[in-house]
Amino acid sequence: xxxxxxxxxxxxxxxxxxxxxxxxxxxxxxxxxxxxxxxxxxxxxxxxxxxxxxxxxxxxxxxxxxxxxxxxxxxxxxxxxxxxxxxxxxxxxxxxxxxxxxxxxxxxxxxxxxxxxxxxxxxxx
Amino acid sequence: xxxxxxxxxxxxxxxxxxxxxxxxxxxxxxxxxxxxxxxxxxxxxxxxxxxxxxxxxxxxxxxxxxxxxxxxxxxxxxxxxxxxxxxxxxxxxxxxxxxxxxxxxxxxxxxxxxxxxxxxxxxxxxxxxxxxxxxxxxxxxxxxxxxxxxxxxxxxxxxxxxxxxxxxxxxxxxxxxxx
Numbered sequence: 349x350x351x352x353x354x355x356x357x358x359x360x361x362x363x364x365x366x367x368x369x370x371x372x373x374x375x376x377x378x379x380x381x382x383x384x385x386x387x388x389x390x391x392x393x394x395x396x397x398x399x400x401x402x403x404x405x406x407x408x409x410x411x412x413x414x415x416x417x418x419x420x421x422x423x424x425x426x427x428x429x430x431x432x433x434x435x436x437x438x439x440x441x442x443x444x445x446x447x448x449x450x451x452x453x454x455x456x457x458x459x460x461x462x463x464x465x466x467x468x469x470x471x472x473x
Numbered sequence: 474x475x476x477x478x479x480x481x482x483x484x485x486x487x488x489x490x491x492x493x494x495x496x497x498x499x500x501x502x503x504x505x506x507x508x509x510x511x512x513x514x515x516x517x518x519x520x521x522x523x524x525x526x527x528x529x530x531x532x533x534x535x536x537x538x539x540x541x542x543x544x545x546x547x548x549x550x551x552x553x554x555x556x557x558x559x560x561x562x563x564x565x566x567x568x569x570x571x572x573x574x575x576x577x578x579x580x581x582x583x584x585x586x587x588x589x590x591x592x593x594x595x596x597x598x599x600x601x602x603x604x605x606x607x608x609x610x611x612x613x614x615x616x617x618x619x620x621x622x623x624x625x626x627x628x629x630x631x632x633x634x635x636x637x638x639x640x641x642x643x644x645x646x647x648x649x650x651x652x
Contacts, residue, residue, distance in 0.1 A: 365641040365642070394610060394612070394613045396550060396613070397550050397552065397569060398550025398551055398552050398569075398612040398613045399550075399551065399552045399553065399611075399612040399613075400612070401610035401611055401612050401613050403610075431640075431641070432640070432641065433606055433608070433640075433641040434606070434608050434641070435606060435641040437605045437606075437608070437615070439548050439573055439605050439615065440548060440571055440573050441548040441549075441550045441569060441570075441571055441573075441613075442548045442550060442605070442608075442613045442614075442615060444605075444608070468641075469641075470518075470519060470603070470606065470640075470641040470642050470643050471641065471642050471643070472642070472643050472645065473642065473643075473645050
């Protein structure tokens with residue numbers, strides 16, 4: 349049995365610091381199966397020369413359920429992107445990137461997961 | 474004169490010269506009244522102008538040619554390396570910083586200042602339209618600062634710097650708007 353997980357962020361494209369984005373998770377199994385919960389977390393992480401720093405900005409769970417081909421499980425999460433950022437950044441020594449990660453809690457099996465990047469830009473005004 | 478005596482004499486002269494230069498520099502800074510840089514503590518947005526102002530009350534007559542202002546953005550990182558030497562390993566903290574953006578402005582003065590006179594110099598430095606906002610994490614940081622140097626005919630006689638906060642915001646386009 350395999351799970352297919354799609355993660356979609358709306359609005360599509362870069363998110364402004366201080367804005368609200370919605371994360372949609374759709375999970376569908378290749379055969380009838382149960383999922384105990386759908387988890388979602390959003391974090392930023394630094395890359396580059398220095399030791400990596402990271403910050404967990406959002407972590408929430410949605411109830412699971414049963415899935416089978418053609419009958420996916422779905423969950424929606426609302427994320428308030430902090431006005432203080434940090435924003436996505438590509439410098440000379442430092443890079444800052446954001447990711448949205450969703451995973452399923454499956455009993456007696458490896459939890460399948462999917463990760464998509466999120467680009468956070470300075471707000472206008 | 475033997476070489477040792479010449480070397481000692483040269484060292485004494487060099488030390489004396491350095492000590493005199495430090496004393497002369499401090500004397501000039503005191504004469505200028507210890508100028509201070511004033512910046513707004515309100516966070517700035519990308520694309521905004523940063524008004525910089527240096528001021529003091531002159532304590533003794535002194536000639537000032539110009540004040541140089543520099544707005545800059547620096548990145549700083551730290552990391553740990555494992556070093557092996559002589560069969561032993563130890564962890565060594567490393568750090569690196571680099572100025573990734575800077576802009577300069579000069580306020581010309583070009584005159585003799587009198588004792589008791591108020592010394593003032595101003596300049597506006599514009600932040601870039603995009604870049605890294607102020608960011609502080611345990612091992613990675615992005616910082617912004619304004620530095621100034623007051624010059625006489627021989628070079629810098631007083632200097633200073635202040636940090637400013639650049640938030641993740643782009644300026645609203647309002648023609649003629651000024652902080």
